[in-house]
Amino acid sequence: MAHAxxxxxxxxxxxxxxxxxxxxxxxxxxxIVAVGNRSDVNELIGPDTRTIxxxxxxxxxxxxxxxxxxxxxxxALSDRxxxxxxxxxxxxxxxxxxxxxxxxxxxxxxxxFNGWDPLLQTGLPEPTLAWxxxxxxxxxxxxxxxxxxxxxxxxxxxxxxxLTRDTPDxxxxxxxxxxxxxxxxxxxEIGAVFSLLGDAIKPDDYPAMLRAECARLxxxx
Numbered sequence: 001m002a003h004a005x006x007x008x009x010x011x012x013x014x015x016x017x018x019x020x021x022x023x024x025x026x027x028x029x030x031x032i033v034a035v036g037n038r039s040d041v042n043e044l045i046g047p048d049t050r051t052i053x054x055x056x057x058x059x060x061x062x063x064x065x066x067x068x069x070x071x072x073x074x075x076a077l078s079d080r081x082x083x084x085x086x087x088x089x090x091x092x093x094x095x096x097x098x099x100x101x102x103x104x105x106x107x108x109x110x111x112x113f114n115g116w117d118p119l120l121q122t123g124l125p126e127p128t129l130a131w132x133x134x135x136x137x138x139x140x141x142x143x144x145x146x147x148x149x150x151x152x153x154x155x156x157x158x159x160x161x162x163l164t165r166d167t168p169d170x171x172x173x174x175x176x177x178x179x180x181x182x183x184x185x186x187x188x189e190i191g192a193v194f195s196l197l198g199d200a201i202k203p204d205d206y207p208a209m210l211r212a213e214c215a216r217l218x219x220x221x
Contacts, residue, residue: 003046004028009038010054015061025059071206072148072190074213076114080200085115085146092123099143103136110140110157112200117146127152129185142196151193152185160199170195 004026012022012035024041026034034041045051077083082102084095095116102111118124125131132141132154140157144150158164165182169175170191176184187193201209 002028002044004033004041004044004049006050006052007041007045008052008054008059009041010052010056011058013058013060068217069148070210070213070217074206074209075194075197075201076144076148077213077216078201078205078209080205081112081114081144083115084113084143086117086120088115090121092118092121095121095124099135099141103139103141106139108139110142110160110200111136112141112197113143115146116143116152120146127185129155129183132185140196140199142200144193148193149189151187151196153187153196154185157196157199158183158185161196163195 006027007024008027009024012025014020014022014035022035023038024034024036025032026041026044034044075081082098083089084098089095089098099111099113102113105111116124116127127143132143132152133156135141136154136156138156140160141154142157143152145152163175163183165177167175167183170189173187173189173191173193175192176186176188178184187196
């Protein structure tokens with residue numbers, strides 16, 4: 001019988017409904033190879049095995065936070081947004097087609113997108129205010145950059161959200177302005193980005209969006 005590299009004894013929280021706790025676990029080559037009774041797992045202890053007795057403590061699966069933003073994800077991945085991330089749409093022309101198609105379908109209701117990425121979707125047009133206004137002349141248009149740190153919006157989106165040249169920048173955020181001080185259709189950082197969404201997402205929408213996002217994260221482990 002091969003010996004384990006590490007054996008931990010104590011309360012093991014397995015996150016398994018059939019057997020929620022165990023007394024010990026063994027690890028070999030960075031992988032858990034045994035979970036069970038202390039007496040069974042102890043058989044894997046050899047002369048070079050490191051042992052840890054937790055006493056009254058416990059061990060549980062690790063939760064590694066890979067820099068997620070659940071609230072932002074709940075909004076950007078909701079049904080109100082069209083997913084144009086590079087993992088979903090790789091070609092620039094297909095991204096533009098998706099934008100124009102949604103704008104046509106939504107009309108005055110407004111079109112919202114997440115995932116614009118000129119580095120990975122080479123050939124995207126420059127999202128100038130003129131281009132945004134030409135693309136969506138009848139309703140708001142908001143496109144969130146794939147980084148989540150920037151968004152592009154047309155003049156209609158500015159109007160319905162009450163944004164003007166005199167609107168102060170939200171704390172920690174900013175609105176882009178041209179040489180004359182007029183809004184240029186860019187919003188930088190979360191405070192400015194979220195200020196563009198008031199017509200599409202209402203406060204009462206957030207609980208359901210967050211529950212859906214938590215379910216998605218749970219499915220991913």
